[in-house]
Amino acid sequence: MAGVPAVQVSIESSCEKQVQEVALDGTETYVPPLSMSQNLAKLAERIDFSQGSDSDGEGEEAVAGETRDRDWLKQEPEEEEGKKMMDNVEMKMRRRGTVKFQPSLWPWDSVRNNLRSSLTEMCVLYDVLSVVKAKRYMALDPVSQDPSAGKSPQVFQLMSKKKSLATAAQLLLKGAEKLSKSVAENLENRRQRDFNSELLRLRSQWKLRKVGDKILGDLSYRSAGSLFPHQGTFEVIKNTDLDLDKRVPGDYCPLDVQTPSDLEGSAYLKVSIQKQAPDIGDLGTVDLFRRQPRTKAGTQPWHVKLEAAQNVLLCKEIFAQLSREAVQIKSQIPHIVVKNQIISQPFPGLQLSISLCHSTGDKKNQKGSPERPKPDDHLYVLEHNLHQLMREFHKQRLSSVVMPHPASAPFGHKRLRLAGPQAYDKTEICSLQQSQGLLEKIIKQAKHIFLRSRTARTIDSLASHIEDPQIQAHWSNINDVYESSVKVLITSQGYEQICKSIQLQLNIGVEQIRVVHRDGRVVTLSHQEQELQDFLLSQMSQHQVHAVQQLAKVMGWHVLSFSNHVGLGPVESIGNASAITVASANGEYAISVRNGPESGCKVLVQFPRSHTKEQPKSEVVQDAKWTHLRGAYKEVQWSKMEGRNFVYKMELLMAALTPCP
Amino acid sequence: MEAPPVTVMPVTGGSINMMEYLLQGSVLDQALESLLHRLRGLCDNMEPETFIDHELVYLLKGQQGNPFILRARHSLSHPAVPWHLRYLGQPEAGDKSRHALVRNCLDVSASHSLPDFLNEMGFRLDHEFVANGHIFRRGALKVVVSKLSRVLVPGNTENTERLSLSYLVELSVLAPAGQDTVSDDMRSFAEQLKPLVHLEKIDPSKQRH
Numbered sequence: 001m002a003g004v005p006a007v008q009v010s011i012e013s014s015c016e017k018q019v020q021e022v023a024l025d026g027t028e029t030y031v032p033p034l035s036m037s038q039n040l041a042k043l044a045e046r047i048d049f050s051q052g053s054d055s056d057g058e059g060e061e062a063v064a065g066e067t068r069d070r071d072w073l074k075q076e077p078e079e080e081e082g083k084k085m086m087d088n089v090e091m092k093m094r095r096r097g098t099v100k101f102q103p104s105l106w107p108w109d110s111v112r113n114n115l116r117s118s119l120t121e122m123c124v125l126y127d128v129l130s131v132v133k134a135k136r137y138m139a140l141d142p143v144s145q146d147p148s149a150g151k152s153p154q155v156f157q158l159m160s161k162k163k164s165l166a167t168a169a170q171l172l173l174k175g176a177e178k179l180s181k182s183v184a185e186n187l188e189n190r191r192q193r194d195f196n197s198e199l200l201r202l203r204s205q206w207k208l209r210k211v212g213d214k215i216l217g218d219l220s221y222r223s224a225g226s227l228f229p230h231q232g233t234f235e236v237i238k239n240t241d242l243d244l245d246k247r248v249p250g251d252y253c254p255l256d257v258q259t260p261s262d263l264e265g266s267a268y269l270k271v272s273i274q275k276q277a278p279d280i281g282d283l284g285t286v287d288l289f290r291r292q293p294r295t296k297a298g299t300q301p302w303h304v305k306l307e308a309a310q311n312v313l314l315c316k317e318i319f320a321q322l323s324r325e326a327v328q329i330k331s332q333i334p335h336i337v338v339k340n341q342i343i344s345q346p347f348p349g350l351q352l353s354i355s356l357c358h359s360t361g362d363k364k365n366q367k368g369s370p371e372r373p374k375p376d377d378h379l380y381v382l383e384h385n386l387h388q389l390m391r392e393f394h395k396q397r398l399s400s401v402v403m404p405h406p407a408s409a410p411f412g413h414k415r416l417r418l419a420g421p422q423a424y425d426k427t428e429i430c431s432l433q434q435s436q437g438l439l440e441k442i443i444k445q446a447k448h449i450f451l452r453s454r455t456a457r458t459i460d461s462l463a464s465h466i467e468d469p470q471i472q473a474h475w476s477n478i479n480d481v482y483e484s485s486v487k488v489l490i491t492s493q494g495y496e497q498i499c500k501s502i503q504l505q506l507n508i509g510v511e512q513i514r515v516v517h518r519d520g521r522v523v524t525l526s527h528q529e530q531e532l533q534d535f536l537l538s539q540m541s542q543h544q545v546h547a548v549q550q551l552a553k554v555m556g557w558h559v560l561s562f563s564n565h566v567g568l569g570p571v572e573s574i575g576n577a578s579a580i581t582v583a584s585a586n587g588e589y590a591i592s593v594r595n596g597p598e599s600g601c602k603v604l605v606q607f608p609r610s611h612t613k614e615q616p617k618s619e620v621v622q623d624a625k626w627t628h629l630r631g632a633y634k635e636v637q638w639s640k641m642e643g644r645n646f647v648y649k650m651e652l653l654m655a656a657l658t659p660c661p
Numbered sequence: 662m663e664a665p666p667v668t669v670m671p672v673t674g675g676s677i678n679m680m681e682y683l684l685q686g687s688v689l690d691q692a693l694e695s696l697l698h699r700l701r702g703l704c705d706n707m708e709p710e711t712f713i714d715h716e717l718v719y720l721l722k723g724q725q726g727n728p729f730i731l732r733a734r735h736s737l738s739h740p741a742v743p744w745h746l747r748y749l750g751q752p753e754a755g756d757k758s759r760h761a762l763v764r765n766c767l768d769v770s771a772s773h774s775l776p777d778f779l780n781e782m783g784f785r786l787d788h789e790f791v792a793n794g795h796i797f798r799r800g801a802l803k804v805v806v807s808k809l810s811r812v813l814v815p816g817n818t819e820n821t822e823r824l825s826l827s828y829l830v831e832l833s834v835l836a837p838a839g840q841d842t843v844s845d846d847m848r849s850f851a852e853q854l855k856p857l858v859h860l861e862k863i864d865p866s867k868q869r870h
Binding site: 223403404405406407408409410411414417418420421422 | 706707710712714715716732734735736738739742743744745747768769770771772773792794796798801803805807835
C-alpha cells in the first residue's frame with residue numbers, strides 16, 4: 001500500500017485493546033498491541049495461498065460491472081438510496097482500481113469478492129425495488145402459502161403474530177390506562193367544580209360565612225326579626241366519602257350540611273280542641289308523628305335538610321313564645337304548660353291543647369306503635385295561623401325599627417316620640433304599648449273556630465231533626481279570623497215565596513253570637529249551645545204563625561188578631577207561644593192557631609152559630625141576625641189532617657171553609 | 662322643661678340616667694363610597710337611609726361657670742316629624758381605659774315651636790348648621806356619616822356652604838350608666854372599620870378654641 005498516493009483506503013484496528021485480565025481491585029490488564037511486523041505476520045498467516053483465482057475474468061467482469069454502475073449512476077442520480085450506494089460504489093471502484101493495477105496484492109482478494117457479490121445483490125435488489133415501486137411492469141401479489149409447507153413457518157407465524165399482538169395489546173393497555181387516569185382526574189375536577197357550584201347555589205339562598213377553615217351558615221330567622229336565642233348555625237361540609245370506583249348514585253351531592261342535632265328531624269305544632277279534660281296526671285309528652293313531607297324533585301338534598309331544620313327552629317320558637325306567654329299571662333283559669341304541651345281552657349269544659357311534636361329521624365321505627373286509633377283532631381288552620389302570627393310578629397319587629405329623624409334622635413318607636421309633642425293622653429299611650437300576645441290571639445281564634453263549628457252543628461242537627469218548617473243556612477265564604485257570619489232562613493216546603501218572614505243573620509264572634517233580624521232587631525247569644533238551639537226553635541214556631549198570616553193574605557182571609565208572644569195558656573219552657581186568628585172572607589168562619597215551641601200547634605175553627613146542630617134557645621136573643629154570629633170553637637185534629645206540612649194543611653183547611661162561589 | 666337659669670346642674674333624664682357612648686372620626690369625600698359600602702355590609706340588613714338635618718345650638722349664659730348648651734335639631738327631609746331637643750353633659754373623666762367617650766345625655770322630642778320657646782326662656786342661638794349624610798344601625802349601635810355645612814344666612818337652610826372636604830363619622834350608643842361592655846362592642850366595631858376610618862374618643866372640650 002505504501003508509496004502509492006492514490007490509495008485512500010485506510011484500515012485501522014479497533015482502538016479497543018483486548019483485555020487480558022481484570023484484577024480483583026478492578027484494574028484491567030490489556031494485551032500489548034502487536035507491532036507492525038507482528039501484525040503483518042498475523043495477517044499473512046490467515047491468507048490461503050492455495051486458493052488461486054483467475055484475476056483476468058474477474059477483471060473483465062469488474063469492468064462490465066463498472067460501466068453498468070456508471071450508467072446506473074447517470075440514470076438515477078437523484079435517487080436517495082442511490083446516493084448512499086454511490087459512496088460504497090466509489091469506494092469499491094477505487095479498491096478495484098487498486099486490484100487492477102496491483103493484481104499481485106492477493107490478501108484483499110476475498111474482501112473484494114465479497115464486496116462485489118454484495119454489490120451485485122444490492123443492484124438486483126435495487127432493480128427489483130424500483131420495478132415494484134414503479135408498478136408499471138410488475139406488481140407484487142401475495143402468493144397463497146402452502147399449508148403443507150411445513151410446521152415451522154406456521155410456528156413462526158404464530159410466534160410473530162403472538163408477539164405483534166402482545167405489542168399491540170401493550171400499547172392499547174397503556175392508552176387505556178392513560179385514558180382512565182384522565183377520566184378520573186376529570187371526575188375529580190368536576191366534583192370539585194360541582195362542590196363549588198353547589199356552594200354558590202347554597203350561597204344564593206342561605207347566609208354563609210367563613211370561620212377559620214369552616215364554612216358556617218345561618219338558618220335562624222334572626223335577620224327576619226326573630227328574637228329566639230337559638231344560634232341556628234349549620235356547617236357546610238364537602239361530601240368526600242364517596243368511593244371513586246363505585247357508580248355515582250343519582251342523588252349524590254358533593255355538598256352536605258350539618259345541622260345542629262336539636263334541629264334534626266321534623267316538627268310541627270299540633271293544635272286541638274278537646275271536650276273533656278283528661279287528668280293532669282295523664283299529661284305528658286305527646287308523641288305524634290306525621291309522615292315526612294315528600295321531597296320535591298329537583299331540589300338539592302341540602303336544601304330540604306335546611307328547610308326542615310328551619311321549620312323545626314320556627315316551631316320551637318313559636319312554642320317557646322307560647323309557653324312564655326302562658327306562664328306570664330294571668331287568666332281566671334291558668335294555662336298549663338307541661339313538657340311539650342300547653343293547655344288552656346277557652347270555654348268551660350273545653351280544652352285547647354297546643355303541643356310541639358318533634359320527631360327525630362331515629363324515632364321513625366317507633367312510628368308504627370299501636371297508639372294511633374285516635375281521630376285526628378288536629379286543627380290545621382290554627383297551626384297555620386300560629387306560623388302566620390309568628391311571622392307577623394317578626395315582621396312587626398323589623399318594621400318598627402325605623403331610622404330616627406332627625407338623626408340625633410334615639411332609636412325607638414316613632415309613635416312614642418310623637419306622644420310628647422302631640423300631647424297624647426294616657427289611653428292613647430296605652431293603646432300604643434298594648435299588644436296582644438301570640439297565645440291570646442290563638443286562643444281567641446280557637447274560640448271562634450270552636451264557636452263556629454258548634455253553631456254549624458246546632459243548625460245542622462236542627463235541620464235534620466225538624467222537617468217542618470225547613471231551616472237553611474248560608475255560610476259566607478270569606479271570614480275574618482275572629483268573625484264569620486251565616487244567614488239562616490226558615491221556610492216551609494212549597495211556600496218559599498210567600499213565607500219569607502224569618503231571615504236571621506248570625507254573626508259569630510269570639511265569645512258570643514249576635515243575631516240580627518230582618519227588621520233590625522239584635523239579639524246577643526252567649527257561646528252556650530243550648531241558647532242558640534232554643535232561639536232557633538222559638539223562631540221556627542213563630543215562623544208557622546207568620547206563615548198562616550201570609551197565607552191568609554193570599555187566600556183572602558182577614559187577620560183578626562196576631563201576637564208573637566201570647567200571654568195566655570200554658571207556659572212554654574222555651575220562649576213564648578204565638579197565636580193568630582184569621583176569619584174567612586165572608587166572615588162565617590174563623591181559624592185560630594196557637595203555636596208554641598214546646599207545646600206544638602193547636603188549631604181551632606170557629607163555626608157560625610147557624611151551623612151548630614142544637615141552637616140554644618134563648619128568650620132574650622130572638623132576632624135571626626144573631627144567628628150569623630160565630631159560635632163555639634172546635635179543635636181540629638191536626639195530626640189527622642191531610643197535607644205534607646203545616647202550611648199545606650192550613651191551606652186545605654182554609655179552602656174547605658171557604659164557600660164555593 | 663325646667664332648666665336651671667343660672668347655676669348649671671347635671672341634668673338627669675327621669676329615673677333612668679342615659680349615657681351616650683361616642684366615638685368619632687372623619688373620612689375624606691373620596692373615601693366615602695368605600696366606607697358606606699363597608700357599613701352596608703357590617704350593619705343591620707336595612708336600607709341605608711339618608712338624612713338632612715338642621716341643628717340649632719342654644720346657649721344660656723349664667724353669671725358664672727360654663728354656659729348651658731341645648732341642641733335643637735329637626736329634619737329637613739321629614740318636616741312632619743317632631744323636633745329633637747338634646748342636652749349633652751360634660752364627658753366623664755372617669756375610667757381612662759374605657760374605649761369610648763361617655764357623657765350624660767337627655768333626649769326630648771318637641772313640637773315645632775321649640776325655637777320660639779327656647780328664645781322665650783332666655784336661650785340665645787349660638788350657631789346653626791346643616792348636616793346631611795347617611796345613617797346606619799347595628800343593634801343598638803348607631804353610625805352617622807354626615808357632612809356639615811355652614812348656614813350662610815341665619816335661618817335659611819337652602820343657602821349653605823360646606824365646612825370641609827371630609828365627612829364626620831360618629832359611632833354612638835345610648836345606654837344606662839355603668840354599662841361599660843357597650844364601649845367594648847363599639848371598639849370592636851370600630852376595629853372593623855379600621856383602614857377606612859379611625860374612630861377615636863375625642864373630647865370636644867379640648868377641641869374648643
